[in-house]
Amino acid sequence: MAGVKDVARLAGVSVATVSRVLNDSAPVTEETRARVLAAVAELGYRPNGVARSLRTDTTRTVGLVIGDILNPFFTELARAVEDEARSAGYSVVIGNADERPGRQDHYVRTLLEQRVDGLLLCPTAEITPLVRDVVRDGGPLVFLDRTLPGLDVPTVRADGTAAIGELVAHLARLGHRRVAFVSGPALLSTGRERTEAFVAALRANGLPVRPEYLEAGDFQAASGRASAARLLDLPEPPEVIFAGDNLMALGALDEIRARGLAIPGDVGLASYDDVPWFTHVDPPVTAIAQPVQDLGRRAVRALLERIARRPVEPEVLAARLVVRRSCGEPGPDRGAEDLAVRPLGAGPQGGDLTKEGSGPA
Amino acid sequence: MAGVKDVARLAGVSVATVSRVLNDSAPVTEETRARVLAAVAELGYRPNGVARSLRTDTTRTVGLVIGDILNPFFTELARAVEDEARSAGYSVVIGNADERPGRQDHYVRTLLEQRVDGLLLCPTAEITPLVRDVVRDGGPLVFLDRTLPGLDVPTVRADGTAAIGELVAHLARLGHRRVAFVSGPALLSTGRERTEAFVAALRANGLPVRPEYLEAGDFQAASGRASAARLLDLPEPPEVIFAGDNLMALGALDEIRARGLAIPGDVGLASYDDVPWFTHVDPPVTAIAQPVQDLGRRAVRALLERIARRPVEPEVLAARLVVRRSCGEPGPDRGAEDLAVRPLGAGPQGGDLTKEGSGPA
DNA sequence: TTGTATGCGTTATCAC
């Protein structure tokens, strides 16, 4: 493959001049510039990014380690991160931890060895020694979506406390008293916080807090299904199951369907995370939507600041409740107006409506 | 950051020995090896992959350019590719073309400059000059999911001809005669082939082929919605709309719901691609499932062969029909047994059942 | 078994 040398020879200039033209790092005669460009085109020269990175000690690349690439929340997040990074001239290398600390470490290590300029990490449950090391080293690092306890790292995340409060109040208003929650891993901020917010909301609304209604899942569909099964097998099963993320909601849905139960007649369902297909489930699923685009955008901006060695503040965005009809909300069994029909890709946070499904006027 | 030199100095050996220990590329005394490893640990040394790649002319990295990261088909594919690549010691860098030739080229260029060892490309509709160049250069390249006409590149893809034939026969048996198809871009093999198979199947089943029932979409949700709108506005609208991919099916679903139409009463719906939530739509969506895992796995294997400079044959896998109830299939309106409840992540091609939803015995 | 020295392709420093 052709290198700067070949280009230089063909254009009758030095390698230094070629480099100057390619990076316009110094003034060059219009004529020589043309000759160089012609040579580049003729040889089909493609600069060697590896060599360039070695020399400049920068890769114009950031790493993004997500929890689970099959989770629509994370793919939307990845999409947002990529858009923002690209517009800043950075490439994004995605690593899929699959919610496994081992995999996470694999990618963190790989990305670090690839010398990415910065790292966006949605940490898995455990604080691994590697992550601790990386934090200590002080390289550009931003936690996204999740925090880890006791680690001083700038974090961009959403807070669902208020939305969960609204949801529980909403359920209470609908007359429900037995509400169960399938949480994520307690070691994860997103797991712990949602549980705490849920319990607090129960208390605030005068609903009983029953330990057997607090299931511990792992954000994957299978655990949602297993938890739903245990809840439904209880002598006194809950009236509503609130899943801690969209995959566990899918799992719960699987279990409910498999038992031939009706929603919300036999059991209601609500979910943390909103995904496009929730509007097409029968009945449409009441959910809490995170500001995914914003999360991604801000995380990239924060990381770029860190890369520039500037300090950044943690950012906490608010999630919001989207009322549909899976919890026994009043409204027609089927209708046009009460189904959110938002353009896909616009993301859940577009618009300022906080309620859907109020039915025809 | 610490380099081999520092490690060498601390361990009291030469840089060559350090390298030998780290890559065990040559025999080293157990004792010196221990000293080196100790030094590595003490310094928290992380090898510089950039320098290594420059020296060895290999990055142990492959590029994967997908059509759209918000499309579950592609994320499942990416997942499969990553798994297979990782087990072969390769990292995967994902680029999201967003179905735009410009973006595709951006990532192809970036990946090439990053000197990935091989490239997996799901080409967008147009043959761009860049892609033509890359093909001509003859580097390790494999097309995945889609082919481009007139380009001699090894391709791994699924063929839905038989499954589409089955679907149309299925619809004919249900008594439908007016069936419309929303295709992907005609420039894409996946767009063209599905259309051709559809038309051929109509003829084979004695159903009329009406030009106004052939809509041209672009594999994105918005186009599915627009196409559905046009079809439903026809003086004689189709009885069933068959969407060329899952996103256009989602768009069509949006439009149908927005009009307050009943499925399958007012209009039936079928989709190419199967996704987990199709089982939870009301009614569950009849679909054609692609062997996504296999596609990803085989593509990686093919690429590794090309990296090793060995020739590979194109691979064509079969898609299969999954009958549910969105086309007026008989069966209860709701039930446990007729809803596919497959573990998420196992993927649509697990098992050999070709029908779901036959109802209780 | 170990050490020395060269070069990978580029950018940047310094002279001219």
Place this chain on the structure above:
DNA sequence: GTGATAACGCATACAA
């Protein structure tokens, strides 16, 4: 405005 050359961090050919 341009050219010669050192250096980036590592792997390896060759020497010992």
